Amino acid sequence: MLSRLKLDPFVVALALTVSLALLWPQPGITGGVLHADKAASWGIAVIFFLYGISLSPKRLLESAARWELHLIVQLGTFLLFPAVVVTVLALMGDRLPEAVATGFFFLAVLPSTVSSSVAMTSLARGNVPVAIFNASISSLIGVFATPVLMAWYLHTVGGGMDLGPVILKLIILVILPLAVGQAARPLLLKLVERHRQVVRIADRAVILAIVYNSFCDSVAAGVWKGQSPVLLLEIVAGVLLLFAVVYLLIGIACRVFGFSRPDTIAVVFCASKKSLATGLPMAQVMFNGSPDLSLIITPIMLYHFLQLVIVGIIAGRSGALEAEESEPSLVAEEPGRAPKGAEGFLPEPASGRVSTSAS
16 A cells, blocks of 8 residues: 555655755745745735636536535534644643644634545545535635634634734635636636646645745744754644544544445545645735744644545545445546546546645
8 A cells, every 4th residue: 555655746845845944044034035925925816816717616506405414524624623622732731832732723723625635535436526515615614714713712822813804814815816716717717727737836836935934934033942853743643633533523423414425435535634725825814924833834734744645545445445346436437537527626637646735
């Protein structure tokens, strides 16, 4: 199985970006010679403009009637995750630095992924239209739910967030470009699909710019000085525990409601995943100027990688098991091809490879 795991170059680029920021932060600090902060801010709008072009309203409407599936996914994404994190943080007391604890709650209130949820559901022969609907609608809900929940958490720990300007900025940088992208979809969809690789590179470049600027500012402010290497191991253990608990509880809920195997696959994959591509731009808006930003985004960066490795293995085994049982596939018309109607959501055909898309 390990031989099938091929890391996407994005993971390597992410590690190199963090290393560069730790070794040579000055060019990437806010106001530095590279202007990484400005590239990140403008890049957020570009990401969601391209997402608006790729988003298919027809596919969303086709699966909108499955309300019971969508309800479980969204409750898992925006209520179960935060409840688990709040409970664990309460039990741990002050063991974690405040910024890391904030990062775990921020991870918990982020929306689900888009492309990777659909790709993994396809690989496991799950219900792809359900995955498309929930992954897409989750991103829209998150524009409002994530800052509201984050503001509540910060208030409970003695902090605060000026919610109005944050939501207004998210509307300007996320909802408005997405709406413009939707309006331009008939004109630009074919162009975007023809140059999909260029779009992927642009998307990832923005993510790397946000990471670089965040870590450069944190290093320059001395945030990482005095932090024990054990802290990184604790964060890894924390994200693994969080994934395991949520995945198990969502699976139990699917059995209680009697969901079919394809529906269960779509629900557990969407409800247990969190979006790095949405999370980092939102962190840039909500915690703009905070020297602790790199600590806050570390949990989502680690969760992003680990969730895809784990779900990739599960999806590969699930798809292989169903193929052995000769059950009809509900997702792909031809081996190696994207499910019909999923164009614009899959960065590459679903396969045994563990994609590490930033989404």
